[in-house]
Amino acid sequence: MERLGRCFCVRHRDKNAAAKVSNWRIFSLKELHSATNNFNYDNKLGEGGFGSVYWGQLWDGSQIAVKRLKVWSTKAEMEFAVEVEILGRVRHKNLLSLRGYCAEGQERLIVYDYMPNLSLLSHLHGQFAGDSNLHWERRMKIAIGSAEGLAYLHHYAMPHIIHRDVKASNVLLDSNFEAQVADFGFAKLIPEGATHVTTRVKGTLGYLAPEYAMWGKVSESCDVYSFGILLLELISGKKPIEKHGQATKRTIVEWAAPLVFQGKFNELVDPKLKGNFDGSELRKIVQAATLCAQNAPENRPTMIEIVRMLKGEAVEMVSKSVNGHHAETLELDVVKYDEQLMEEDTNSAPGLTTFGEAAANQHKLTKVPS
Ligand SMILES: Nc1ncnc2c1ncn2[C@@H]1O[C@H](COP(=O)(O)OP(=O)(O)OP(=O)(O)O)[C@@H](O)[C@H]1O
Numbered sequence: 001m002e003r004l005g006r007c008f009c010v011r012h013r014d015k016n017a018a019a020k021v022s023n024w025r026i027f028s029l030k031e032l033h034s035a036t037n038n039f040n041y042d043n044k045l046g047e048g049g050f051g052s053v054y055w056g057q058l059w060d061g062s063q064i065a066v067k068r069l070k071v072w073s074t075k076a077e078m079e080f081a082v083e084v085e086i087l088g089r090v091r092h093k094n095l096l097s098l099r100g101y102c103a104e105g106q107e108r109l110i111v112y113d114y115m116p117n118l119s120l121l122s123h124l125h126g127q128f129a130g131d132s133n134l135h136w137e138r139r140m141k142i143a144i145g146s147a148e149g150l151a152y153l154h155h156y157a158m159p160h161i162i163h164r165d166v167k168a169s170n171v172l173l174d175s176n177f178e179a180q181v182a183d184f185g186f187a188k189l190i191p192e193g194a195t196h197v198t199t200r201v202k203g204t205l206g207y208l209a210p211e212y213a214m215w216g217k218v219s220e221s222c223d224v225y226s227f228g229i230l231l232l233e234l235i236s237g238k239k240p241i242e243k244h245g246q247a248t249k250r251t252i253v254e255w256a257a258p259l260v261f262q263g264k265f266n267e268l269v270d271p272k273l274k275g276n277f278d279g280s281e282l283r284k285i286v287q288a289a290t291l292c293a294q295n296a297p298e299n300r301p302t303m304i305e306i307v308r309m310l311k312g313e314a315v316e317m318v319s320k321s322v323n324g325h326h327a328e329t330l331e332l333d334v335v336k337y338d339e340q341l342m343e344e345d346t347n348s349a350p351g352l353t354t355f356g357e358a359a360a361n362q363h364k365l366t367k368v369p370s
């Protein structure tokens, strides 16, 4: 009961938070069956590490996305409801609204607003990749919007929330291509005994901060690291890990590092943009990515600082030294994953690369000396 009190503590101190009206509630299983045509295969939007997501329509005509968890243990029954209530009360223009949940019998379902433009992943590498919807202005708007959503989670939501799985499939896009960060705090909801446990490393290889991958150390700065990778992906259209040649794979950082160091920022830009981009904004994004993706978590900026940088408000940060170098010569830290770990990567498929015990992975990650 004491913990239940927490769910009323979500306070909003950010001016963008009040814009959304809370219509959070508990759904019945019957209602969700009817909304999704009995979880019909035709309604399926996709599948992630926790289960399948279905499109649905409620009796009032509003469109929803329903995430049906595939693994459940009854142990953490109360925990689930409390944590989902906390997440459900978080409101911000760049955070995907959670409309409620359903907990009946063995079924656990989470209900969200449906996002008509699906995920950033689908526009960069998926079904919309050929459509050229992501012109430069939109990419910039998505970068700033998703940074604002994360800054809100880290600094304004009470209790503060660490996302733990920042990646392109968790940045959804509304009808105006405004970023809506999804699945924040979700990893924490999965109880012990299920596939994902908080003490284990969960995430997608390529986005993982080194200290998280090696020791399972979770903090806001893990999200900052992942956000840096997301920025590189957003401007380049490259995946965090890509096939390089026949047998080897390469991280986006390994690919970008020499270009960044040589100041060849234009070569980082997605060829699909056909040269249509703003050079000074590009520089800001590259600087932000370089700061975010530093190996040492204590050197990474906060998401609030990143928002200010991307908006061009943090001039002092831009001129601050990065990795001991003056910002004129930017340098990306490179982490090289063990080949076996790279083999396990399934980044072309939806879903997660889930690691075993974090400690067991220590040997699999090595820092490349710069
Ligand atoms: N509210 C939504 N509106 C539209 N599409 C959605 C919504 N929520 C999820 N999806 C889509 O459903 C698919 C599955 O999402 P899900 O979150 O389960 O997996 P994921 O993001 O790939 O991995 P993870 O389990 O780490 O979040 C994704 O392609 C996602 O873009």
Ligand SMILES: [Mg+2]
Residues within 6 Å of the ligand: 048, 169, 170, 182, 183
């Ligand atoms: Mg997701």
